Amino acid sequence: MPDAIEAVRTQGLFKRFGQQVAVGGVDLVVPSGSFAGLVGPNGAGKTTTLSMVTGLLRPDGGSIHIGGVDVWRDQVAVKSRIGVLPEGLRLFERLSGRELLSYNGQLRGIPRAEVEQRADGLLKVMGLTEAADKLVVDYSTGMRKKIGLAAALLHNPGVLFLDEPFEGVDPVSANTLVEVLRRYTDSGSTVVFSSHVMELVERLCDWVSVMDGGRIVAQGPLDEVRAGRSLNEAFLGLVGARGDGASGQEGLSWLGATPA
Amino acid sequence: MAGRDPGMSAPDRQRAVPEAVPGTVRVGPSVFVRLKLRLVAGNLRGSVQHLLGFVFTVIAAIVFAALGFFAMTTLRLAPAEVAGDVVTVLFTVFLVGWAVVPLLAFGLDDTLDPSRLALFPLRTGLLATGMFAASITGVWPIATLVVMIGAVAGLAGGAGGAILGTVAVLLHFALCVVLSRLVTTALSGVLRTRRGRDVLAVSVIFVVLGAQLPNLLLNGGLSADPGAMLRGVASVLRWTPSGMAAHAVADGGAAALLAIVVLAALVAGVGWLWIAALRRALVSPDASTQSSSVRNSRGLLAGVLPDGPLAAVVGKELRYARRDPRGRVGWFAAVAVAGIMAFSLNGEGGPTGVALAVAPACIGAALISMQWCNAFGIDGRSLWMNAVAYGTDRDWRTDIAGRHLAVATIGVPLLLVLSLVAALLAGSAEGIVWAVPATLTAWGVLGVGLGVGALTSVLMPYTVPERLNAFTGAAPGQGGIAFVASFGALIGTGLLALPIVLPVLLGLTWVSALAVPYGLLLSAGGRRVAGKAAFARYPALLQATSRAA
Numbered sequence: 001m002p003d004a005i006e007a008v009r010t011q012g013l014f015k016r017f018g019q020q021v022a023v024g025g026v027d028l029v030v031p032s033g034s035f036a037g038l039v040g041p042n043g044a045g046k047t048t049t050l051s052m053v054t055g056l057l058r059p060d061g062g063s064i065h066i067g068g069v070d071v072w073r074d075q076v077a078v079k080s081r082i083g084v085l086p087e088g089l090r091l092f093e094r095l096s097g098r099e100l101l102s103y104n105g106q107l108r109g110i111p112r113a114e115v116e117q118r119a120d121g122l123l124k125v126m127g128l129t130e131a132a133d134k135l136v137v138d139y140s141t142g143m144r145k146k147i148g149l150a151a152a153l154l155h156n157p158g159v160l161f162l163d164e165p166f167e168g169v170d171p172v173s174a175n176t177l178v179e180v181l182r183r184y185t186d187s188g189s190t191v192v193f194s195s196h197v198m199e200l201v202e203r204l205c206d207w208v209s210v211m212d213g214g215r216i217v218a219q220g221p222l223d224e225v226r227a228g229r230s231l232n233e234a235f236l237g238l239v240g241a242r243g244d245g246a247s248g249q250e251g252l253s254w255l256g257a258t259p260a
Numbered sequence: 261m262a263g264r265d266p267g268m269s270a271p272d273r274q275r276a277v278p279e280a281v282p283g284t285v286r287v288g289p290s291v292f293v294r295l296k297l298r299l300v301a302g303n304l305r306g307s308v309q310h311l312l313g314f315v316f317t318v319i320a321a322i323v324f325a326a327l328g329f330f331a332m333t334t335l336r337l338a339p340a341e342v343a344g345d346v347v348t349v350l351f352t353v354f355l356v357g358w359a360v361v362p363l364l365a366f367g368l369d370d371t372l373d374p375s376r377l378a379l380f381p382l383r384t385g386l387l388a389t390g391m392f393a394a395s396i397t398g399v400w401p402i403a404t405l406v407v408m409i410g411a412v413a414g415l416a417g418g419a420g421g422a423i424l425g426t427v428a429v430l431l432h433f434a435l436c437v438v439l440s441r442l443v444t445t446a447l448s449g450v451l452r453t454r455r456g457r458d459v460l461a462v463s464v465i466f467v468v469l470g471a472q473l474p475n476l477l478l479n480g481g482l483s484a485d486p487g488a489m490l491r492g493v494a495s496v497l498r499w500t501p502s503g504m505a506a507h508a509v510a511d512g513g514a515a516a517l518l519a520i521v522v523l524a525a526l527v528a529g530v531g532w533l534w535i536a537a538l539r540r541a542l543v544s545p546d547a548s549t550q551s552s553s554v555r556n557s558r559g560l561l562a563g564v565l566p567d568g569p570l571a572a573v574v575g576k577e578l579r580y581a582r583r584d585p586r587g588r589v590g591w592f593a594a595v596a597v598a599g600i601m602a603f604s605l606n607g608e609g610g611p612t613g614v615a616l617a618v619a620p621a622c623i624g625a626a627l628i629s630m631q632w633c634n635a636f637g638i639d640g641r642s643l644w645m646n647a648v649a650y651g652t653d654r655d656w657r658t659d660i661a662g663r664h665l666a667v668a669t670i671g672v673p674l675l676l677v678l679s680l681v682a683a684l685l686a687g688s689a690e691g692i693v694w695a696v697p698a699t700l701t702a703w704g705v706l707g708v709g710l711g712v713g714a715l716t717s718v719l720m721p722y723t724v725p726e727r728l729n730a731f732t733g734a735a736p737g738q739g740g741i742a743f744v745a746s747f748g749a750l751i752g753t754g755l756l757a758l759p760i761v762l763p764v765l766l767g768l769t770w771v772s773a774l775a776v777p778y779g780l781l782l783s784a785g786g787r788r789v790a791g792k793a794a795f796a797r798y799p800a801l802l803q804a805t806s807r808a809a
Contacts, residue, residue: 074649090641094583106572
């Protein structure tokens with residue numbers, strides 16, 4: 001019964017935009033209950049993969065199962081069970097934070113009283129109670145990530161997909177996000193998030209998938225992937241450090257304090 | 261962001277920063293001119309659309325300059341007094357235009373925003389000359405100057421008059437530029453805030469309507485004699501800077517000298533104010549993060565509707581109609597155009613009888629429904645929030661129904677009022693009963709329009725840019741599809757509405773009783789088909805409405 005212990009499994013996932021193959025046969029596996037990191041350099045296909053997994057982008061080939069259910073066959077079952085925070089902070093800008101949460105809850109058919117109660121709790125944990133009645137368009141980056149995460153958590157999904165959740169977030173907000181996510185995974189739910197901050201992935205995750213050039217180049221428990229090195233070293237080894245550090249410096253000979 | 265790239269290559273920067281004087285920099289205005297040219301060139305790189313747009317702009321400016329110059333020179337054929345009055349009015353239009361238009365287009369030109377230049381080690385005076393030079397670099401400033409010089413050719417008498425006239429025109433041109441700079445700089449703090457931009461976005465509509473005012477007045481026959489009207493306007497404007505410049509060109513002599521002195525003093529004064537505003541704008545804080553809370557009301561309708569997605573969508577749409585400038589502009593425009601139609605149809609040679617009330621109401625209904633021929637466009641990049649929640653075609657149908665219900669909440673009472681106004685304007689005592697068929701037919705047309713719009717929203721979606729622009733309502737590269745969608749929706753609505761509108765226009769008013777059921781039926785049909793189509797192709801829908809604009 002592999003389905004029961006696997007939160008996410010894709011097979012041969014494939015997507016091209018015109019001539020460019022963005023995702024070329026991704027076999028992503030995330031065990032249930034894990035805090036999983038999807039790492040890779042910019043342009044590796046992380047966002048495209050997450051968009052297809054969450055049902056926002058139709059793949060050109062391959063299959064996606066979440067909790068054993070095909071994402072593109074049984075959308076009702078899958079969509080009620082996942083929470084999503086895409087990249088780029090795309091939210092309903094002209095709603096207040098509280099209205100955004102209640103909109104999300106109502107869309108998913110949660111009774112209004114229940115929505116309001118959950119929203120209050122989430123706003124409090126995220127430290128957004130004071131800003132709850134301000135428009136999202138006036139929020140800072142950290143606040144937007146937090147309200148986005150709150151909206152994704154509102155219907156208590158079993159699997160949470162976050163695309164670059166910590167990008168541009170101040171340390172205090174990042175800490176709040178981490179605490180909420182830790183509490184969430186401790187209860188047995190699954191988090192999949194993409195990032196290129198290795199230290200963060202190393203600190204948070206117990207499962208890592210490394211992407212490069214539209215493929216998974218390594219995948220498994222954190223300790224297995226880094227094999228005694230730091231994750232950053234392992235990562236650079238896997239994707240191949242690009243650009244020769246020494247020769248790139250020559251043009252910058254004027255940079256720095258001039259000797260007297 | 262492509263437009264933000266200053267476009268200066270490394271050698272340029274080295275030239276601009278001589279190494280000999282660390283800290284302070286000596287740059288001539290030519291650097292700013294080059295920066296402006298680079299910005300223009302950088303915007304055109306790699307985009308055929310932008311290039312075509314630019315070529316079109318250049319051609320338009322050349323045509324404008326040539327025609328304007330020619331028209332000005334032909335003023336010689338007119339009586340001297342009329343010619344002077346025309347130039348007075350025209351100069352005033354230029355001055356006001358220079359003050360207002362850059363405001364509405366703020367953000368198109370990075371050299372207009374002092375905060376972008378705040379970090380360079382430049383003295384304020386130097387910055388001011390540079391920005392002055394940058395703002396006269398462009399096809400429209402040059403075209404303006406050419407037309408104004410044309411006034412010298414058209415008005416001035418003798419060589420001495422021509423010289424004085426040229427000086428006066430140059431000063432007036434300088435005044436245009438300095439005034440426009442003063443206005444944008446003084447307001448740049450406000451313009452950088454979200455609220456300030458919102459207010460401006462809505463005010464675009466008033467400027468557009470304001471431009472229609474003279475047209476309406478002339479058409480309305482409020483002034484039988486255009487000559488008298490011109491004389492009246494010109495006499496009011498006689499002692500404004502533009503009036504003085506025009507008369508300096510026309511009259512010459514000592515009076516012209518005096519006008520030139522006054523104009524020069526004005527340019528210096530406005531310039532001084534501008535530098536002061538610039539100095540303040542460079543160091544004043546960005547207020548864009550200070551914001552107030554919104555009222556946390558549930559709304560009447562949302563209280564009545566059963567809990568669930570329908571109520572959620574209706575509530576959100578009604579909030580957006582109120583809070584998003586694009587929503588407000590759409591409603592204002594629909595009502596204003598319908599109102600203007602109601603007025604102008606009453607002129608001579610127009611339709612008579614019940615049609616006078618029915619036609620404006622139906623046009624208003626069609627215009628309101630036209631805004632929803634791209635119903636998902638305003639949600640745009642946030643539409644994914646709905647998509648991750650909807651798992652069936654029924655969910656999408658409910659979503660569209662919520663949008664329709666929200667439109668109807670505002671549109672139905674609005675059309676009632678519009679029909680009443682149109683019926684009253686139609687004149688005669690029995691006219692008021694025409695409001696009944698007018699209202700019913702308009703409601704029917706609204707239903708038809710919404711049904712057709714639901715289809716185009718799903719089949720031909722496009723991105724609505726965050727920033728309103730008078731020239732295009734779609735993201736770059738989607739102008740064609742936007743045109744097809746709105747034109748298709750208009751034609752579709754027109755054809756499908758014919759069975760209810762035509763008989764009523766011809767006097768068979770009882771047909772209007774069938775209009776509402778007919779509209780309801782068609783909108784329901786549109787929702788059903790659109791819901792199925794939306795579920796089948798929502799990833800494409802998301803992509804089409806989330807383009808970078």
